[in-house]
Amino acid sequence: MTNKELGKRIKEIRLKLGKSQEEFGKLFDPPAPKSAVSRWEHGGKPNKKRLVKIAELGGTTVDELVNGSLVDAINTLTSVLYNEYFEYLDYMSNEGTTWKSYVVSKASNSSAETNYTNMSQLFAFLEYDNFLNDRDKDNLGDYNRQNLIAGFKYCANEVLKIATSEGISPTDTPLLIRLFLDVETKHFSNMKSDNEGLFNTAIDALNTAISSVHNLVYGFDQKLLRKGSLGETKIPNTIDKEIYNEVNKILFTTRKQLIRLAEDNNIKIDKDIR
Structure with a gap:
């Protein structure tokens, strides 16, 4: 987080208390002059003792005051990811371009931006092909954005729940990214x-x-494929036929039992995997 963002949070705390800069400064021991409060709000960082007092006045922690909350961190991450996703779609709309060439085009960026780019790649791989297959390109935009916004919001909320319960710091961007990747993989895989x-x-x-x-x-x-048929043929193998049949029997029986158990408990099974 930048000192400019810290200054914004200090100003928000002061305004929430309904204090002028001069009045706010008098809450400190020793008092801080109006010029110091103004400096803090414009990017000048207070000393540790005053940071503790400001955090106390704002009902927050020094960590959250300086670095922002988990909500701030996840909102920033989500916003960057969303923008990266559509930048990727625009880039890939040019014929002949590849994911590799897109990564190369971002090679001069910071490691943080590269992480965001990798996250957008996963969203793209999970959703992009479906959008193109299910919708003609003229109608892709609105459908794409509506669904992606919903997906991003869901993932952000899930990451916030996990990060909060695990006490993860808003500054631990690599861990938040890994959480986001795990959540979005499960989300788009219907897990x-x-x-x-x-x-x-x-x-x-x-x-x-x-x-x-x-x-x-x-x-x-x-041969059948070349004729337009999808005929199957046995391929060379050393698998025992009886054991193969038993394995299949167990798999199919287990599948039927799971479906029956779901139906007995009124649990919906997606029709495309039923």
Whole structure:
């Protein structure tokens, strides 16, 4: 945080108390002249003793007074991420550009900006293709922004909850970024921390396992593919057929049991993974 932002917070505390600069200065021991209070509010940092007093007057901590609150830090992070995301979309709209070339274009930036850029990349990978596939480009803008704003707000709120419960400092930007990455990955993968998310995550994982096991034994027949068919053929393997069938049986049975348990408890299962 800059001293300018600290000055803004000091001014907010003074105004909240309904004090003039001169009156505010008299709250200190020894009193601070009006010129000193003005200097603080314009970027001059008070000494440690006066910082403690200002924090006390504002009902906050010295850490939050100097560095801002978790809400401030997460709002800043979210704002930068949002702007980075759309900068990325604009850049990638040019034919022939790649994520690698975008990163190179940002190479001269600070490490913090690079972290934000990497975060926007994850949002882009998770959402961008869906937007392009589901909406024609003329209608992409409003739909894109509305959904991304909702996504950013959700992730920011979740990060705030976790950071608050864990006592994370607003200055620990790398940790806040890692939290944001974890939250957004779960959010866009529908891994909600509730009963719905529990069942959808478990069933989706089983679907992936069933598909992966199948792909160990079967592949597409290239001749049929060339003819426009998706015919399958067995590929060379040393898998015991009886064991393969038993594994499949367990996977499919478990999947059915999970769906039945969800239905018995009136828990909604996404239709695309059902």
